[in-house]
Amino acid sequence: MKTTRNVVTTAASLALMMGMLLSSCGANNSIAESSAASAQPSAEATTDAAPQARTYTDSKGHTVEIPAEAERIIYTGSDVGDMLALGVTPIGAALGIIKEQVAFPELLDGIKDIGDLLGDAEKITALDPDLILLDSGGTYYEEGAFDTLSKIAPTVTYDRLETNERLRMLGDIVGKQQEAEEWIASYEAKVKEAVAKLNVQTGESASVFLLLGKEFYVMGDKSFAATLYHTLGYTPAPEIQKNLIDANERFANISNELLPDFAGDWLFVLTDEDDAARSAT
The missing domain is CATH 3.40.50.1980 (Nitrogenase molybdenum iron protein domain)
Structure with a gap:
């Protein structure tokens, strides 16, 4: 079984704000200049x-x-x-x-x-x-x-x-x-600073989980996840790539038993700021 090295838990509201300002729900985020x-x-x-x-x-x-x-x-x-x-x-x-x-x-x-x-x-x-x-x-x-x-x-x-x-x-x-x-x-400029601080390594994978109450959801490559994958340079966990991104699915409800299968090197867990949700993480 894969061992996840890093877990980041934050409020879903913050992630939604980042998604609102930095990404499109339906488009990839890239730092490359385009014509x-x-x-x-x-x-x-x-x-x-x-x-x-x-x-x-x-x-x-x-x-x-x-x-x-x-x-x-x-x-x-x-x-x-x-x-x-x-x-x-x-x-x-x-x-x-x-x-x-x-x-x-x-x-x-x-x-x-x-x-x-x-x-x-x-x-x-x-x-x-x-x-x-x-x-x-x-x-x-x-x-x-x-x-x-x-x-x-x-x-x-x-x-x-x-x-x-x-x-x-x-x-x-x-x-x-x-x-x-x-x-x-x-x-x-902020992207370059963030990448340096996070020390993102080539091929390092990440997963984004959304925890609402007791329900777990895994995100594809939209909103906050798009910023991680397309801007900061993390790689989606293989199961996320196969079951969500390639299938053009934004998110999926998964059972606790399947969580390890979707886990990358980094886990970003977004909560709804509910006490029950925070204690569950």
Whole structure:
């Protein structure tokens, strides 16, 4: 049986915050630079001087006229931290579980919950947005949602790209290109510092377990786990690679008897800050 050398137990809320700010639920996190021009949809100003609007071709091929400087943005999807990283506070977002479990809930002050990940049309209409960002990278995406939201305000779909590409893309849409580059530079500096402090060795494996009450879940390579594998350089434990990542599963509920099979050299155990959960670890 494999012996796990290191165990790190932390609050799930902290991990969710990291996932919200640093990773996409549906995209790998990489510290490698990538060409923004090759990955981003195209945008061009409709006038030469101080345009009030411009055309933008989004991830689904829609050509949309959007404000040059949107002020009332609705953000659908699960990574509202992308907007916060750009210095943009949406007037509405799909907060869901994030609202209850982020480590710093004050960051969500002033953001109205718009319902599920595709947004509730009635709630969005009431907020009178001038731009809607619609997550098209999830399996729940429906073209009908774009049609509905487009009747409320200019709507742009976006894909779940790698972190740097995604921030550059969103920065382009909302006119925060410089802020995106500044955040990326700061993040990559912190990554290098973290890797040095952790002394991550080549081939060193890791597992992420989520403990909610008495229930154990093992995570694939999304959210916090994506940061470990794709940014910090840990290798997924073989069973995680085979049963979750290769199968495109985000997480799986497992019995205590199977825990050793999914254990890497490092165990990152996320709890819900419940006393029973902490005592179980």
